[in-house]
């Protein structure tokens with residue numbers, strides 16, 4: 001049996017699974033991160049579900065106009081340039097920009113943990129229990145930017161044509177067709193839900209703030225996620 005790489009882009013960033021040997025940080029290409037997965041078992045209850053993160057792949061963003069406004073505001077810089085209010089005239093233009101995007105244009109910062117072969121079954125079992133509620137496992141490339149340990153396994157990591165080190169890793173994603181996916185949801189609405197929700201794992205706001213703080217520390221404090229930063233501002237003010 002070989003070892004396993006597990007990617008964290010949500011709570012796994014600040015709360016690692018057990019039996020990890022070391023972690024690297026970096027990014028995924030071709031996804032956006034949103035608080036569009038409802039949580040009735042961790043940060044909310046069945047009566048009052050909270051919100052946790054999932055990833056939406058580029059192809060789903062291209063295929064579904066309903067996601068374009070959120071993409072326009074954050075990854076396409078619409079909010080920064082003051083073009084927050086989309087008029088019907090802008091819609092075609094935004095759709096064109098989304099269709100022109102390629103995977104390199106979308107980056108989600110996160111971490112990947114290495115699990116030694118003998119610990120793989122225990123970690124998989126732990127994560128399958130911890131991460132229920134609509135998530136399924138996938139394998140995607142993860143691009144390494146920094147590592148905290150010079151473990152020998154890192155010598156075996158392949159490089160792509162641009163010379164970047166990447167690994168194929170296991171990841172949990174709540175795909176857009178799972179029953180707990182609630183996107184698109186406006187950032188104001190999401191902030192309102194997060195500010196009042198609480199579940200068996202604690203207050204929803206704690207998950208959001210811990211995640212944002214943990215991401216800010218990646219890449220020598222250079223990593224940013226503007227959607228998360230706005231959400232923290234709105235949820236802590238509500």
Ligand code: BEZ
Nearest residue numbers: 008009010011012131172
């Ligand atoms: C995570 O990366 O923390 C994660 C996100 C969603 C499901 C499972 C793990």
